[in-house]
Amino acid sequence: MRVVVHGGAGGVPDEPAPRQETLDEAAERGVESDTALDAVEAALAPLESSPRFNAGVGGAVQSDGVVRTDAGVMTSDREAGAACSMSGVEHAASVARVVHSETPHVFVSGDHAVELADDFGVETGVDLLTDETRERYESEDPPRGGPREHLDWLATRFGSGGDQAGGGLENGSQGDGDPGRAPDHDTVGAVASDGERFAAATSTGGRSFALAGRVGDVPQVGSGFFCTEAGGASATGAGEDIARVTLSRRAAGYLEEGVGAQEAADRAIDEFEEITGSGAGVIVLGEDEAGSAFNTEGMQTSITYK
Numbered sequence: 001m002r003v004v005v006h007g008g009a010g011g012v013p014d015e016p017a018p019r020q021e022t023l024d025e026a027a028e029r030g031v032e033s034d035t036a037l038d039a040v041e042a043a044l045a046p047l048e049s050s051p052r053f054n055a056g057v058g059g060a061v062q063s064d065g066v067v068r069t070d071a072g073v074m075t076s077d078r079e080a081g082a083a084c085s086m087s088g089v090e091h092a093a094s095v096a097r098v099v100h101s102e103t104p105h106v107f108v109s110g111d112h113a114v115e116l117a118d119d120f121g122v123e124t125g126v127d128l129l130t131d132e133t134r135e136r137y138e139s140e141d142p143p144r145g146g147p148r149e150h151l152d153w154l155a156t157r158f159g160s161g162g163d164q165a166g167g168g169l170e171n172g173s174q175g176d177g178d179p180g181r182a183p184d185h186d187t188v189g190a191v192a193s194d195g196e197r198f199a200a201a202t203s204t205g206g207r208s209f210a211l212a213g214r215v216g217d218v219p220q221v222g223s224g225f226f227c228t229e230a231g232g233a234s235a236t237g238a239g240e241d242i243a244r245v246t247l248s249r250r251a252a253g254y255l256e257e258g259v260g261a262q263e264a265a266d267r268a269i270d271e272f273e274e275i276t277g278s279g280a281g282v283i284v285l286g287e288d289e290a291g292s293a294f295n296t297e298g299m300q301t302s303i304t305y306k
């Protein structure tokens with residue numbers, strides 16, 4: 001079994017060591033699994049439970065003060081499952097797996113995804129806000145009224161005004177004065193191979209101060225995650241831009257052409273930057289190697305073999 005995980009692309013966290021420890025534990029947990037699909041779900045679970053990452057507990061807060069989680073998972077037989085816009089669901093990747101393995105569908109959203117989770121034994125009704133994320137939201141004079149009012153409010157808060165690579169990412173440097181950035185928080189992803197099959201999965205709380213109901217790249221097949229017989233990819237970063245270039249599909253496409261995993265990751269991020277001028281990262285696992293690339297200040301990863 002081989003497992004590679006990432007803890008999101010963005011700024012350099014103030015406390016990288018405990019995040020790295022959790023990422024290493026996540027990869028080790030994944031590698032103990034029997035199948036690649038089990039491995040990515042097992043690896044993401046502790047990351048979704050850790051408030052140090054923007055997934056599950058501690059996820060980004062939307063304009064109405066609610067954390068909504070999204071995730072996607074895909075295996076090399078091109079079966080895919082995704083779930084989005086779920087409130088109270090910590091283990092979004094497990095719900096994506098239910099969609100992948102238990103339904104004839106690829107994508108289930110909102111309250112219906114939460115009901116599906118509940119029916120298949122994935123815990124719901126979890127308080128995903130932490131003291132830190134709650135206080136941060138409340139200190140921003142939350143909007144009242146309808147979506148137009150929310151859009152006025154988030155215009156000065158969401159992202160960081162469309163600046164260069166890294167702009168709008170969740171874990172910009174602490175104390176940079178940008179309310180659209182939160183330290184130490186970012187999306188999580190995993191790619192695994194059990195020798196026969198690959199699996200790729202990504203899980204997130206999205207981006208802070210996005211419009212209530214916003215869904216980014218993470219649960220979109222080919223954007224936040226993708227998997228083929230040649231290998232898989234998981235992306236992180238400015239989700240609107242990742243979706244526009246289908247970043248994970250781009251990276252996995254190079255694997256299918258016979259390009260190595262590191263080169264595939266590098267090429268995909270170079271193209272992403274050239275097209276969007278924005279910030280992202282991607283991990284890639286192929287037949288022979290793992291690779292990762294990012295054009296932000298940092299992206300922590302961990303890789304384990306067994």
Ligand SMILES: NC(=O)C[C@H](N)C(=O)O
Nearest residue numbers: 170187206216236237239
């Ligand atoms: N920080 C992230 O990776 C956020 C995620 N890509 C999203 O836009 O929903």
